[in-house]
Amino acid sequence: MIAENLAQLGVAIVLLTGGEPFLRHDLPEIIRAFESRGIHVRMQTNGLASEKQIDSVIKAGGKDISISLDSLTPDSQDHINGGFKGTWEQAILTMGMFMERLPLKDSFASLGCVLQKDNIDDIESVIEFGSEIGWFTSLVPTHVTQLSQPRGFRSFDEDQRFTEDYFHRVENLIERVRAMRKEGYLLYDSDQYLDDILNFVRGEPVGWRERNGGVCDTPNLYFAILPNGQFAPCCDHRTKSVFYTYAKDFPKTYRSKLLRQETYAVAKACEGCMYGSYPEMTISMRFLKATLQRAHTFLSSPPPKPWPISGKQALEIATEVRGRMQSKQKAN
Numbered sequence: 001m002i003a004e005n006l007a008q009l010g011v012a013i014v015l016l017t018g019g020e021p022f023l024r025h026d027l028p029e030i031i032r033a034f035e036s037r038g039i040h041v042r043m044q045t046n047g048l049a050s051e052k053q054i055d056s057v058i059k060a061g062g063k064d065i066s067i068s069l070d071s072l073t074p075d076s077q078d079h080i081n082g083g084f085k086g087t088w089e090q091a092i093l094t095m096g097m098f099m100e101r102l103p104l105k106d107s108f109a110s111l112g113c114v115l116q117k118d119n120i121d122d123i124e125s126v127i128e129f130g131s132e133i134g135w136f137t138s139l140v141p142t143h144v145t146q147l148s149q150p151r152g153f154r155s156f157d158e159d160q161r162f163t164e165d166y167f168h169r170v171e172n173l174i175e176r177v178r179a180m181r182k183e184g185y186l187l188y189d190s191d192q193y194l195d196d197i198l199n200f201v202r203g204e205p206v207g208w209r210e211r212n213g214g215v216c217d218t219p220n221l222y223f224a225i226l227p228n229g230q231f232a233p234c235c236d237h238r239t240k241s242v243f244y245t246y247a248k249d250f251p252k253t254y255r256s257k258l259l260r261q262e263t264y265a266v267a268k269a270c271e272g273c274m275y276g277s278y279p280e281m282t283i284s285m286r287f288l289k290a291t292l293q294r295a296h297t298f299l300s301s302p303p304p305k306p307w308p309i310s311g312k313q314a315l316e317i318a319t320e321v322r323g324r325m326q327s328k329q330k331a332n
Contacts, residue, residue, distance in 0.1 A: 001246040003033035008251045017044040028060035035061030047091030063107040071122040072322040096311025109135045116142040125325035131186040134305040138188040140276045151236040162201045170201045190290035192283045206272040208279040211286040215267040237266045
């Protein structure tokens with residue numbers, strides 16, 4: 001019923017994130033429900049999928065995958081992932097399984113990279129690796145909140161909050177990755193978004209909401225659906241009233257004054273985030289330069305995919321890129 005309701009609303013794309021979507025045994029059925037109604041599905045994973053699962057989701061119509069990768073150094077990635085061993089290698093091998101199975105046409109693959117204190121020096125190598133295997137990279141700065149204000153996608157670890165001594169390093173990184181994109185590396189992020197990463201890290205107001213009265217575009221361009229089917233303005237906030245997206249009358253409720261008022265109140269009070277999907281959707285719709293950039297990248301001149309690439313080959317490429325970057329850093 002959720003898929004049917006979203007189709008009635010004219011929803012174009014659904015991002016399946018988590019948690020971990022591939023822990024769901026019914027993931028292929030979920031994908032098929034959306035894709036069969038003309039709603040594009042993007043899957044976001046930490047790389048825990050098996051060959052059987054990958055085969056089943058692609059057969060169901062899932063051809064858009066995003067895998068989390070924050071470093072090309074195995075120990076660093078495992079540390080970022082909570083100290084679990086082998087997560088870096090597993091993510092790379094999963095990329096290989098997708099590249100051996102996804103069709104070259106109408107498919108999309110990207111790396112989700114969280115910019116944080118521990119990996120500032122690793123970001124460029126992640127983008128370079130992604131480019132060599134035909135995957136775009138998108139950056140998201142780490143978000144931190146307090147225990148008194150729990151939010152779904154934010155850490156409680158205050159040590160992860162960027163401090164003033166890191167501002168210059170982040171600024172230099174943003175300029176380097178901006179230059180990499182101009183050189184042809186596959187960086188998904190727009191100039192406006194990159195500017196706002198720096199604003200966010202410094203604790204300054206982000207600019208991507210300025211063309212909508214200082215609030216984000218929820219629920220018009222995006223909103224979140226919780227695991228129980230409940231509507232939410234985004235992954236961080238909740239409305240006072242409870243609205244279920246599987247309810248038969250949800251399309252009517254979505255347009256109701258009550259839902260709109262409560263959602264706006266939440267958005268107005270929010271200080272702003274840099275969760276890639278929300279800002280980039282607003283930027284693409286409200287900033288002409290970004291709109292033209294998207295059209296050029298994905299419509300007029302989409303980059304070729306060097307697939308198939310096996311997991312073993314991807315590991316070799318990652319090791320080679322890491323070695324080049326380490327040599328470059330030593331030379332500097």
